[in-house]
Amino acid sequence: MEILILILTPAIAAISSFFVKRKQQVFLEYIILLATVIEFFTVAKIIYTVLENGSSSLAPYFFVDSLGAILLLIIAIVGFTASVYSIGYLRAEVKNGTIGFSRVRQYHILLHSFLFTMLFAVQVASPILMWVAVEATTLSTAFLISFYSKKTSIEAAWKYLVINSVGLLLAFLGTLIFLASISLHETIGGFVTWQDILLLSSSLNPAVIKIAFVFLLVGYGTKMGLVPMHTWLPDAHSKAPVPISSLLSGVLLNVALYSILRFKIVIDTSIDPQFTQNLMLFFGMISILFAGFMISVSQNYKRLLAYSSIEHMGLITLGFGFGGIGIYAALLHMVYHALTKSLLFLSAGNIFLKYNSTKIADVRGTLTALPITSILFIAGILSIIGMPPFGIFLTEFYILSAGISAHPIIVTFAIIGLAIAFVGFMKHISTMLFGEVPAGIINEEEHGLSISPLIMIVIILFCIGFVIPPFLQSLILNSVKLFS
Amino acid sequence: MDYSILQFLFFAEIIIFLIVVFSQMVKKNKNLVLFYLLQSTVVFLMLILISYSESSITLLVTAIIMFLVKVIIAPRFFLKLINNNQVKSSASSYLSTPVTLFVVMFIVIFANSSVFEVLISLSEKVDKTIPFAIASILSSIFLIINRRGALSQIIGILYLENSIISFAFLIEIKQTLVLELGILFDISVWIVIAVVFISMVYKNFGSLNISEIKKLQD
Numbered sequence: 176m177e178i179l180i181l182i183l184t185p186a187i188a189a190i191s192s193f194f195v196k197r198k199q200q201v202f203l204e205y206i207i208l209l210a211t212v213i214e215f216f217t218v219a220k221i222i223y224t225v226l227e228n229g230s231s232s233l234a235p236y237f238f239v240d241s242l243g244a245i246l247l248l249i250i251a252i253v254g255f256t257a258s259v260y261s262i263g264y265l266r267a268e269v270k271n272g273t274i275g276f277s278r279v280r281q282y283h284i285l286l287h288s289f290l291f292t293m294l295f296a297v298q299v300a301s302p303i304l305m306w307v308a309v310e311a312t313t314l315s316t317a318f319l320i321s322f323y324s325k326k327t328s329i330e331a332a333w334k335y336l337v338i339n340s341v342g343l344l345l346a347f348l349g350t351l352i353f354l355a356s357i358s359l360h361e362t363i364g365g366f367v368t369w370q371d372i373l374l375l376s377s378s379l380n381p382a383v384i385k386i387a388f389v390f391l392l393v394g395y396g397t398k399m400g401l402v403p404m405h406t407w408l409p410d411a412h413s414k415a416p417v418p419i420s421s422l423l424s425g426v427l428l429n430v431a432l433y434s435i436l437r438f439k440i441v442i443d444t445s446i447d448p449q450f451t452q453n454l455m456l457f458f459g460m461i462s463i464l465f466a467g468f469m470i471s472v473s474q475n476y477k478r479l480l481a482y483s484s485i486e487h488m489g490l491i492t493l494g495f496g497f498g499g500i501g502i503y504a505a506l507l508h509m510v511y512h513a514l515t516k517s518l519l520f521l522s523a524g525n526i527f528l529k530y531n532s533t534k535i536a537d538v539r540g541t542l543t544a545l546p547i548t549s550i551l552f553i554a555g556i557l558s559i560i561g562m563p564p565f566g567i568f569l570t571e572f573y574i575l576s577a578g579i580s581a582h583p584i585i586v587t588f589a590i591i592g593l594a595i596a597f598v599g600f601m602k603h604i605s606t607m608l609f610g611e612v613p614a615g616i617i618n619e620e621e622h623g624l625s626i627s628p629l630i631m632i633v634i635i636l637f638c639i640g641f642v643i644p645p646f647l648q649s650l651i652l653n654s655v656k657l658f659s
Numbered sequence: 660m661d662y663s664i665l666q667f668l669f670f671a672e673i674i675i676f677l678i679v680v681f682s683q684m685v686k687k688n689k690n691l692v693l694f695y696l697l698q699s700t701v702v703f704l705m706l707i708l709i710s711y712s713e714s715s716i717t718l719l720v721t722a723i724i725m726f727l728v729k730v731i732i733a734p735r736f737f738l739k740l741i742n743n744n745q746v747k748s749s750a751s752s753y754l755s756t757p758v759t760l761f762v763v764m765f766i767v768i769f770a771n772s773s774v775f776e777v778l779i780s781l782s783e784k785v786d787k788t789i790p791f792a793i794a795s796i797l798s799s800i801f802l803i804i805n806r807r808g809a810l811s812q813i814i815g816i817l818y819l820e821n822s823i824i825s826f827a828f829l830i831e832i833k834q835t836l837v838l839e840l841g842i843l844f845d846i847s848v849w850i851v852i853a854v855v856f857i858s859m860v861y862k863n864f865g866s867l868n869i870s871e872i873k874k875l876q877d
Contacts (some may be wrong), residue, residue: 307841326863330872348823355781355830382777583823
């Protein structure tokens with residue numbers, strides 16, 4: 176029942192938002208708040224069921240296990256904070272005269288649709304319907320990326336649409352080859368679920384599923400932003416409205432990774448896991464290295480954060496590639512990264528609203544102009560570069576230590592990439608924080624709706640950096656078992 | 660499947676592949692759309708024939724919806740776009756025609772190489788046809804990369820989609836009607852969005868030449 180509620184809530188919210196009239200703009204805000212609160216508590220109920228029974232399902236169409244529950248948790252938290260932040264952000268954009276009511280309504284409809292597709296992708300039990308949902312995320316977000324209708328945002332959205340469509344068609348091809356390698360049709364009757372595939376995994380043709388996995392990794396890897404298929408990501412993440420950037424970076428990339436992991440779990444039961452691990456190690460390592468260099472030369476703080484997402488998705492991929500404790504750390508890193516990146520993008524949103532520029536060179540003295548946002552931004556930066564007491568320090572350490580004995584060269588390259596990113600971040604951020612505030616910028620903090628979600632994320636990040644909540648620990652440990 | 664159907668599938672796959680090859684050289688957008696219409700019709704006929712040979716109502720329904728979306732609605736959308744915006748000529752390709760053909764030749768050799776041998780094992784009955792399907796898939800990807808025109812890229816993606824669907828028929832992937840419709844719904848929404856974006860690109864940049872769209876700088 177809760178699965179159905181979780182699927183229907185964003186769908187109903189999107190439809191309701193469509194019918195809101197010009198003079199009732201406040202209803203859009205009520206709808207988004209109500210929807211995200213319902214989603215949040217429904218996810219909590221699903222997690223409770225998963226912990227109690229091992230899974231939650233609406234047989235045979237929807238199924239959530241520990242791995243799915245972790246993803247739902249990420250969607251619920253980042254979705255909630257992004258939605259609350261959107262209210263203040265859109266009010267400010269309307270006040271500035273940047274957008275009007277119809278744009279605000281369009282934003283709300285698309286945001287709910289985006290959340291709907293991601294929730295659907297994570298919960299649906301069929302690999303093909305999962306593909307349909309992931310493809311649908313492209314369709315709902317393309318208009319969000321081109322939201323400001325500027326030349327640059329349209330170009331970014333075009334790149335996003337074309338590159339991701341090709342990538343996802345390759346993932347579709349991979350899915351078809353994967354399904355063809357197993358004679359499911361007679362036994363199941365058409366609707367193939369992950370559970371069915373796992374039961375019949377012994378009949379998988381090893382040679383065929385190897386080819387299938389290559390297509391799947393390249394296809395979903397495009398959506399995930401792995402190098403060299405990442406080219407859309409910095410443009411899309413930097414041109415979208417910041418709450419959407421936080422969802423793209425913190426959630427969507429993880430949903431794409433989830434799709435790969437679902438296949439990896441099955442494939443590793445029939446062939447030597449070394450095959451999938453080696454591929455993931457390759458893409459993970461080059462993603463970290465490339466993103467590290469790009470962070471150091473970036474001139475735009477939103478692009479900086481986008482490249483950081485590539486770096487961290489590479490790191491997570493590396494964790495799954497190393498296996499063992501690396502998988503545990505990678506799953507935990509998914510949570511930490513999603514929250515941290517959400518915090519950073521939302522803080523960047525406040526900076527953008529104040530300075531009206533995303534160029535690092537144009538932003539000076541944020542500590543004076545936006546003291547609270549700046550402190551929260553610093554907290555996010557310390558977390559993303561892996562400084563204690565934030566959890567990323569621990570997960571990075573675990574991931575790298577998981578591979579140090581078996582893959583010392585890869586670990587060395589990864590450390591080089593992380594070190595370059597570290598230096599790049601420190602250089603850029605110190606430029607933005609200090610110095611004289613440019614003329615015309617008023618030293619005044621944004622209002623509560625633009626600050627409270629950020630404070631909430633920092634508190635969560637700080638707390639789970641010290642103590643991992645038992646429910647999260649159980650979900651992660653149960654998920655690790657899926658890979659063994 | 661009896662021999663005559665297998666033979667039809669073989670020729671249909673060759674036509675699908677050749678349309679992608681010819682599209683590499685076509686300059687007019689309208690011709691490109693007509694080629695897409697032709698390719699979609701061939702895929703539709705493939706589906707009709709398979710549904711007949713297997714007496715599958717599900718496949719027949721899918722085929723009819725596919726016909727509506729890909730043969731009627733999508734080409735009409737594209738032709739309307741071309742007429743409204745007067746974008747008759749497609750932008751050129753990055754590589755010259757001889758080099759393009761050389762790359763296509765290489766793709767054909769690659770599709771017939773031992774790399775994809777294992778995919779033939781998925782359906783021994785169509786072992787001669789599958790390499791053409793693989794060549795169509797790879798050539799479609801090459802078309803997307805090689806062409807400068809936004810419309811060419813969109814048509815390239817739709818060629819890729821047609822090639823993958825025809826490949827799926829060859830290896831006899833069967834899904835329920837809900838899944839088939841889910842995929843078709845996705846594709847039809849995708850076509851609408853792609854057309855909207857092409858219009859936006861043209862309105863903002865005054866051209867559909869992708870090489871002229873370089874406003875994003877790092």
